[in-house]
Amino acid sequence: MGLKETHCWVCFATERDDPRAQWLSPCRCRGSTKWVHLSCLQYWLDTRLRMSQRQPIRCQLCEATYAVIFPRMGLLVDFLRVVDRTLTAMGPYGTLGLLVGSVYWSALTYGAVTVVQVMGRTKGLLLMRRASPLLLLSGLPSIPVLLVLGKTVRWNDYIMKLWRKHWYEPQLPPGNSRYLPPIPVDEPRVQPQFLTSRNLCGALMFPSIAVLTGRLLFPSLTSHLQRALLGGGAYVLLKGVLKVYFKQQLFIMHAGRRILNYCDVKRKQPLEAGESEGAVD
Ligand SMILES: [Zn+2]
Ligand SMILES: [Zn+2]
Secondary structure, three states, X not given: OOOOOOEOOOOOOEOOOOOOOOEEOOOOOOHHHOXXXXXXXXXXXXXXXXXXXXXXXXXXXXXXXXXXXXXXXXXXXXXXXXXXXXXHHHHHHHHHHHHHHHHHHHHHHHHHHHHHHHHOHHXXXXXXXXXXXXXXXXXXXXXXXXHHHHHHOOXXXXXXXXXXXXXXXXXXXXXXXXXXXXXOOOOOOOOOOOOOHHHHHHHHHHHHHHHHHHHHHOOOOOOHHHHHHHHHHHHHHHHHHHHHHHHHHHHHHHHOOOOOOXXXXXXXXXXXXXXXXXXXX
């Protein structure tokens, strides 16, 4: 360095304070701000780089850009840096857009797969090739949406209500006549059970189930679409009947409950066959 009065513009130490330190003059500055410790400048750069990853770092006085050379890390790291930079540049709205885009794309794909599944490969592909792009882009993604929405119509409960009203009025046991059994089978729930994972899975798997049921029950039909429609209908009907039956039986079971005196329980042990112990589902 030669000059005894050289001092670092970061820490203000001179050459005499630490003779072994490495010095650098990274910009156009002359005089008191010319020299800086390498380690001090690195530290200063660290804080700058943390604040703004992308802008080149300049000297605050002479505005010369520091020549910061990074080691080459290979193509993969270069690629990842580009991705990272793009994502950062897009900000939260961009990321949201990406999310919406990927949900839309998934829905579109699901719709297309469902059309092929239900119509059969040849017919489904032909149909989609003939349809206008606008119809495809709006129609296909609405398939999963409609399936999920359809799942929220609780038609079982209405049938149940009708059944109770016209064909079967459950007899409540004595002592239990003031209120109905507190089981969730009586009235449709107040809030629609929208988007529980069970409903979601059921809704999205429905086309596959319909196709399978159609294949099982109507193997003689040649039209994929007819088979899938009939299969879906049969599945919904069967499931609905079973569900209504099950709920109604549960209701009757609970309505018919009785409670034993403690001493009777002791005498009757072990419990008679066929009676379940404290059954509350
Ligand atoms: Zn220093
Ligand atoms: Zn400078």
